[in-house]
Amino acid sequence: MAELRKDPVSGNWCVVGYTILKSTSVGICPFCPGNENLTPPTIKDIKNEDGTWAVRCFPASNPIFIIEAGEGKRAEGIYDKMGNVGAHEIVVENPVHSKTMSSFTENDYSLLIELYKDRIADLKKDKRFKYILIFKNHGELAGSYIFHPHSHVLATPIIPQRIELELYHSMIHYQKKERCLFCDIVSQEMRQNKRIVSVNNNFIAFCPFASRFPFEVWIMPRSHSAHFEKLSGEDVKTEFISIMSGIMKRIERLTNAYSIVIHTSPNVLTFQGHSDDLLIDDYFHWHIEILPRYLRSSKYKREDEFYVVPTTPEESAGMLRSERV
Numbered sequence: 194m195a196e197l198r199k200d201p202v203s204g205n206w207c208v209v210g211y212t213i214l215k216s217t218s219v220g221i222c223p224f225c226p227g228n229e230n231l232t233p234p235t236i237k238d239i240k241n242e243d244g245t246w247a248v249r250c251f252p253a254s255n256p257i258f259i260i261e262a263g264e265g266k267r268a269e270g271i272y273d274k275m276g277n278v279g280a281h282e283i284v285v286e287n288p289v290h291s292k293t294m295s296s297f298t299e300n301d302y303s304l305l306i307e308l309y310k311d312r313i314a315d316l317k318k319d320k321r322f323k324y325i326l327i328f329k330n331h332g333e334l335a336g337s338y339i340f341h342p343h344s345h346v347l348a349t350p351i352i353p354q355r356i357e358l359e360l361y362h363s364m365i366h367y368q369k370k371e372r373c374l375f376c377d378i379v380s381q382e383m384r385q386n387k388r389i390v391s392v393n394n395n396f397i398a399f400c401p402f403a404s405r406f407p408f409e410v411w412i413m414p415r416s417h418s419a420h421f422e423k424l425s426g427e428d429v430k431t432e433f434i435s436i437m438s439g440i441m442k443r444i445e446r447l448t449n450a451y452s453i454v455i456h457t458s459p460n461v462l463t464f465q466g467h468s469d470d471l472l473i474d475d476y477f478h479w480h481i482e483i484l485p486r487y488l489r490s491s492k493y494k495r496e497d498e499f500y501v502v503p504t505t506p507e508e509s510a511g512m513l514r515s516e517r518v
């Protein structure tokens with residue numbers, strides 16, 4: 194039984210005891226049209242004019258977070274733990290098995306964005322979920338072993354640590370300067386013009402000042418906006434698609450493995466360390482992080498948000514103890 198445990202030293206929550214299942218249908222892609230019976234039933238799809246699906250979302254068959262997970266927060270001595278309550282959905286981004294983001298058409302992107310917006314808005318209705326995280330891993334180096342273009346939607350009972358850090362630092366900046374940190378970053382990048390990859394009226398794509406990976410790129414709206422799921426207006430959407438698809442064409446020329454993560458506002462009005470006289474909507478600013486992967490990382494390691502560990506520390510200790518030395 195998987196559960197969430199908090200590391201009292203770093204404050205980070207980890208999912209422990211999650212069993213990674215090996216795919217049983219070797220050689221058959223469960224995400225290709227015609228194989229829908231190999232996945233759980235559709236939650237939401239958007240159809241083409243001929244009635245076939247263009248994008249499709251369904252519950253993960255081996256979810257990291259589950260709706261029915263029992264108990265809430267509880268203690269074990271000084272330690273905190275809780276059930277892995279939440280949701281884990283898979284979005285198949287395109288019916289074509291071999292397409293990658295660099296070859297998506299404007300319409301492909303448009304439908305995918307609509308599906309993402311729908312899932313975020315829908316899952317945010319459940320107040321048990323503090324955060325809705327959308328990410329994709331592409332390529333084996335990024336930990337993805339199904340080639341068919343797909344992404345993950347996680348609804349989590351905690352705010353992932355990387356997001357909490359971003360919330361905290363943007364809140365401190367706002368307290369001091371009464372300005373959004375991300376808006377300030379956008380202005381400085383525009384002014385310095387040293388790290389910009391591309392820019393249009395509404396969006397900027399740049400390599401962040403303290404990049405964690407070579408060719409790391411962040412895409413941000415140039416004017417203040419806290420919620421990705423509120424991305425609207427045909428012109429704005431067209432500009433977003435144009436900058437995103439341009440970046441993905443460049444990224445895929447340089448690397449064949451990357452992760453993409455959407456950082457939108459959390460599903461709560463406060464977080465640990467939040468100052469009551471401020472609003473998250475005022476100081477948080479949505480963005481997309483594109484993280485090329487060069488080193489082998491384990492399949493379920495999400496180092497930026499939280500760790501998912503198949504073996505519990507108790508099992509690990511037992512296994513280590515039983516090794517003869």
Ligand SMILES: [Zn+2]
Pocket residue numbers: 222223224225226289290341
């Ligand atoms: Zn496929």
Ligand SMILES: [Zn+2]
Pocket residue numbers: 373374375376377416417418476477478
């Ligand atoms: Zn802003």
Ligand SMILES: [Zn+2]
Pocket residue numbers: 359456480482
């Ligand atoms: Zn971020």
